Amino acid sequence: MANQWDAQRFLLYKQIVDGMKFTQLFRDAGETYYFKTEEVLETNTDTMAEFIVNWKVPIECIDLDYGTMVILKHPSFDFKLRLDASGDGDWTHHKIETSIEEY
Numbered sequence: 001m002a003n004q005w006d007a008q009r010f011l012l013y014k015q016i017v018d019g020m021k022f023t024q025l026f027r028d029a030g031e032t033y034y035f036k037t038e039e040v041l042e043t044n045t046d047t048m049a050e051f052i053v054n055w056k057v058p059i060e061c062i063d064l065d066y067g068t069m070v071i072l073k074h075p076s077f078d079f080k081l082r083l084d085a086s087g088d089g090d091w092t093h094h095k096i097e098t099s100i101e102e103y
Helices: 002-018 023-027 044-054
Strands: 032-036 062-065 069-072 080-087 093-102
Touching: 023 080, 032 044, 044 069, 044 080, 044 093
Parallel strands: none
Antiparallel strands: 032 093, 062 069, 069 080, 080 093
16 A cells, blocks of 8 residues: 555655756757856856756755755656856856766
């Protein structure tokens, strides 16, 4: 009985997560995202944090967090997504590169 309950909870969770903004990151794996902030972000770790917040990544979907490199997992995709943060010229222009980490 517990397995059926867990399966139903997983399907509900998957449905919720599929509708979230960050799902697009998985659909567009391999893309590079550029963004600008009004405030200075002093480190690439700050850049990553800003990106994670803006894309509304659920904490449950963060598999590893090394500051400037984050690995995400998603219940609807059979791969993990790697995000790498860096600057893009100055303290207010930022870049996040995405790549498939593992299947």
